[in-house]
Amino acid sequence: MSSMVVAVELNKFFGDFQALDKVSLEIEHGEVLCIIGPSGSGKSTLLRCINQLERIDSGAIWIDDELIGFRQEGDKLYQLNDSEIARQRLSSGMVFQRFNLFAHMTVLENIIEGPVTVQRRTKSAVIPEAMALLEKVGLADKKDSYPSELSGGQQQRIAIARALAMKPKLMLFDEPTSALDPELVSDVLSVMRNLAKSGMTMVVVTHELGFAREVANRVVFMDHGKIIESGTPQEILGSPKEKRTQDFIAAVLA
């Protein structure tokens, strides 16, 4: 496997608060990486820097050897403009904690919006693909519903389908089950599990240690903006070396 994402010494500040502290990370093609850690540890920020919802203050990120967010001229990095950033974002799909389906569009309209408006593909080509994706997440019968008519679990599965409709190389999940009622979590996780099996490269920020244990190739534990340790699920969740990781896992499982 070769590296898809390479992040080197990322720093991110929100005012005086340092959200990322010299974070370096590589993600392999086809890898499923789970990032765990207490709230405020910087795991969501890391994810949001990868698709440029946040701008890094220093460091650099490459996706498939393309520098993200900047153009290099000599030793200087120049920020990219709006449309170049928009183009780079197409390489990754993102799923949010709060779903963020477009509230004024039906389920089908949500899914075809990106392919039709951004990728300029024809509706007749996109709709069959969208229906196949809806089939895959088990919600083909909801294609004409509005998001407000759906449960959280249904909305999140639609959000996954919407991200996949753009055919990204990388899927980013930002606590995708944290806003769900407990009984709705398993449907979303099973969609994600199938996606992992299909070979999609995935970065998942999650509190679902069971999912991480079962699906992840690698687990990263973050705290206070730093990567404390990373390794296989067995290593990190089974026999963590660092005291902070041990405390966190004990607290989550308690």
Added chain:
Amino acid sequence: MASVDSTISIPPAKYSIAHLHHQPRRHYGRWLAAALIILALALIVKAFAQGQIAWPVVAQFFTAPAILSGLWNTILMTICAMALGLVLGVVFAIMIMSPNPVLKYVAVFYIWFFRGTPLLLQLLLWFNLALIFPTLGIPGLFEMRTVDFMTPFMATLLGLGINQGAYTAEVVRGGILSVDNGQIEAAKVIGMTRLTMLRRIILPQAMRVIIPPVGNEVISMVKLTSVASVIGYAEILRNAQSVYYANNRVMELLIVSAIWYLVVVTILSIGQHLLEKHYAKSQGRRDTKRAAAAEAEGA
């Protein structure tokens, strides 16, 4: 359990209720208020019936050509000025939210100036523009005399439209701010540029917040067009005045105008109600029941 306990512990005689009847409360105050208001209304109707109003004249001029053409001009000006106001409102709302300080402060100045001076004064400024700029145009390309360009129609359109834009900008800004940040992030991550996002996601959702106040402003605009009578734009009030200068039926023609304004405003109010219903779809309260049903049926 509880019912078994209570049947045992309550002495039957004391709590027997078979002979008791609920009586509605009597609202003497409401009856009195209604009676007084009906009396007052009766007096007003009587006054108008006996007053020196020639109702046949009202009926006669209700559909007179001068009145109808004035009505048409009122409607035309409402549409044109409102359209100009909306376009300017959207543009300046976006400018005022821009990170670019030049755009932002130009918009701030625009809103400050046009909300800060009376509409009638602005109308007179436009109409008399020829006093300071005798010609308009781009030097070398084309030029025209300001008096030819600044007809009562143009002066009214610019005055009302630009003034309206200053108010609409604030309404549109409020609408844009009401859109959840999550919607904007979702649009960004599917690769939308700022302009696409504005057109496809932000403005359609902002509409729900923008429509009710803009509806109100369309209704105000219908009536505001009457100030254009001052600079000679032939809207309904101006034409009614022209008629009563000739025939002296002042009240009758004012009543004709009033009735027409009420007709137009009533129709617009119904339209506004329908529009609000349209934009409330997909986000309205009616959906909560169906969402609960979906939740119950299991995700």
